[in-house]
Amino acid sequence: MLAARNITKRFGTTLALDRADFDAHPGEIHALVGENGAGKTTLMNVIAGRIRPEGGEASLDGVALPVGSALGALKAGIAVVNQSPMLFERMSWEENLAFGGFETGRFDLATVAANARRLAARLGFALPYPGTTIDERSMAERVRLEILRALSFEPRVLILDEPTSVLAPSELGAFLHLLRRLRAEGRIIVLITHKLSEALSVADRVTVLREGRVVERTRPAETSEAELARAMIGELPEPQTRAHLAGGDEVALTIENLSLQRDGHRILDRVTLSLRAGEIAGLAGVDGNGQSELVEILARALKADSGEIRMIAAGGDAALAVIPENRDLVGLILDMTLWENLMLSRPLRERATRRAWLDREHAIELCAGLLRRFGIRAPGPEISAAALSGGNRQRLEVARAIASDPRVIVAHNICRGLDLAGTAEVHRTLSEFAAAGGSVLLISSDLDELLEMCGRLFVISAGRIRETAVSERNAETLGMLMAGSWT
Amino acid sequence: MIVSSLARALGAVVLAAAIVALVLLALGASPIGAFVALAEGAFGNWYALTDTVVKATPLVFTGLAISVSFSGALWNIGADGQLVAGAIAAGAIGPWLGGWPRPAAIAILLAAGAAGGALWGGICGWLRARRDTNEVISTIMMNFVAAQLLSWSVHGPLIEASRAYPASTPIAESAHMYMFFSPSRLNLGIVLAIALAVGCYLFLFKTAAGFELRAMGRNRRAATFFGIPTARLTILILTVSGAMAGIGGAVQVSAITHRLYEKMSPGWGFEAIAVALVARLNPIGIIFSSLLFGALDNGSQAVQRGQGVSAELVQVIQALVIIILLAFDTPMFDRLRNSLSAAARPVSRTTTTELSDA
């Protein structure tokens, strides 16, 4: 049995964990749920020896686990599969697995591969061709490789941190099935997730963390998604205002036959879609099917090989605001100040520029106004963006997009990493924007979000786009479409 | 802010000096004697003082070249070659400017210098933008090519009439820079340098283009995403910074040497890195840090004469100053830094960040 008692952890002045208790039995899948920042990952990092707690101890089968030693925890039988697979992109899968426990003697990739194939077969999935590198593999395969690597150490405990956040809906079933097989082998499986439906469907027990404290322990049979959500955020979640704004007749944006090739691969294949004024349309797809490139083309950072983008509004490019997926690395420049980050948006910059001079005062005032209007918690426009929390950074990005007065907003995975309240807020802002006549293209892999927010839904797979029929707009069919059943 | 910058700069120099003192002791020379000689050589009398300014002038030009490129995360290590290229252009056209009125002749000379340096920098800019060629390597290679070009010029096509020395034909008198306070070597060049520094400051911090450059320096990927024309900026900035270094070379020819010699730069392009870092890449600050390093250069001659310690000692000081400043700006010295300045910036992994206040 895995047991953790009284775990307390501070990061600076923040109390990440407050005397948290946790236990899990062999042959059990135990879901650990909570908001982003509730402390789930921190708790597991403590157990896995990656972080030293200020207080409390953890043990496995009565034997105390080494504190602050990842290697020690590994030897004691605890393996972790990270939130985004910690693999080496340019190395082959065999080399990646060589970091596992598949062979400990003389360095021999062939032995690693052979042992890995055996284990994979036992678990019911196949491995790639010899020598292929990770960057050519899909996300699902990467997750499986990472699990395989963790399992090669023959762990008693397998901790999986949000593994399904990168999986396509169609791959979910196979993954959960894999978990059940591992459970049948008598291992302890801890599943960290914020997706309540998954937790309820596969777990034997559920523990809820909120702000570093354990607030509920229960079984799926004795609870529901709504109740778990309430435990997670401490109150009933606001009912979502349905935002299926279908829009008027006026077409705001037309994308026609956009194609892009790179290194012989077709990234985008005659992509065609149109957006109407006042509508929120969705583009559903598993990451890596061309969305990022499409976003870059719309942002004018990348040129398509062929095709056209037409905007009705006068003002051309200025009428389209893009919120990119990678907030901290692309959307914002963390060491610049808030007002400087605002100035990254070309329309805003042009407004603040008079004959090549950048009007600093104007920009700072603009920023201050936006901070107020969007409720961004910050001491002022001149602090660095790195000082903002994740949620506030997102608010800043949304604020920047809206402040540039666009006709169309394109948002890519905009709610990733946000908690329920933050997500609701962003959605509300976008709904208001659409209600006022703007158009929104929501590009996401999150079906819940898309189904909730969007009227028309498109699907993208392998660079091709297709509009879905009303009858197809449910999780199961969409999942299949996202997996490319039509290409 | 100014006080803390000053404290930081002086602190680094003092620490470097302390380390050098130890080296001197190890060599059997007297640190006190050396530093006294240094101070005397740099400030001891009127001529020394003016010569400090004279020696600072090329550092302002190359320092600005470094500051502008580094602000865009363009690692221009070729300011030396760009300065030499500018000098060659100036030295080549100089002798032919006899018939021109003086302001025009000087202007043409400086323009030639700018063109030479611009070419030298621009090639590397183009290679980086279009061929993804590492600009550190390309600018360094161009340094060597420039040196050989200079050598060939003064031995060959540009050699002076009597063919007795490896030096070029002297430039026309009309192209001589305006001098002040003769017989000192103080000249208009320093005024031009200061004007250029102000211009760079305005560009970097007051214009939209300067903002785009700084954004590019902090995060090229984000900059590209927001439509900042990073490729075009790369070429433009390396060309412009090359031009500035080239003007520096032309000023040397016009004001000091009046002709070309085998060696025109004692490493100003590298020293400029220390100059720029001490000033945190701020063009106005570069004016002052150039004076500091000019003083060191000037004084080191006296140290060599008096103490028998090689003038290269000053390069050791330059290197130590860079190293100390680099180390000082890391989290390890956060507390020390916080106590010296009001606002502490969180440190990140983008490369230009720790180097500047931009």
Add this chain to the structure above:
Amino acid sequence: MLEAFLSSSIGMATPVLLAAIGELLVEESGIINIGIEGAMLSGAFFALAVAYFSGSTALGLGAGMAAGAAINALLAVLVINLAVNQVVAGTALDIFAVGITGVFYRKFFGITGKAFIVPLIPKLRLGPLADIPLIGPALFHHNFLVYVTIALVPATGFLLWRTRYGLSLRAAGERPEAADALGLDVYRLRWQALLASGVLAGLGGAYLTLAYAGTFVENISAGRGYVALAVVILGRWKPWGLAAASVLFGAAMALQFGLQALGTTIPYQLFLALPYALTLAVLAIVGGQAASPSALGEPYRRP
């Protein structure tokens, strides 16, 4: 004549290749070392100084290697432990090496024009192999350092791609956070790479003074360290590629003597500039750095 040219090419290629191999190790671990020129120069000087004053070539070689390692150790503290900007730190060390070697040179050898000469490391004839026409003298009649360098090429390939250590090293350069999460000590791996490369660069420098020139002149390394950086890119981060690129550079350097012997009227400066211009031209043609380790040049701080 042609034999002399080929032989010279190999000889000139050797110090560059030594430095390049070291740089390959360092770059695979994720660091770009602009200071390699400084390590070479220091190695050159201290090898000569120690060899001269002690009378022992072996001690000289040792001192050269130690000097190179020392310079790189200083860089390691800066770019690994303090995670500062690698380009600027490397450049600082180059300036430092020029200064330090200059100061010590004046101090020990005075400002007189007297040349301080040491006997060159002798060449070895590899028996019957050296009698093969044309390539015999080119490949099999060199001092032992050349053979050591040639042997290092496949050895480095083996280390990097066929051993667990090499895998760990490459992991550190590919994605240091992942390597860290896997329990690898990224700092230690990078330190080892920098120290090893310092030894190699120092040895390359020592070659210049002890096997090539027999004496020290200011800036004897003449940018070979920087060329080594280009060689790594040109060789696509593969040992045999590095060897080929080094030989190309060596040939460009050897060309200068060959053509001078021919008595052409082409100015000698062209030949002096040729290796650098050629390096630049080939870099431009061959293009980018897509084959470089993913995390190259990014400072990494342990969380």
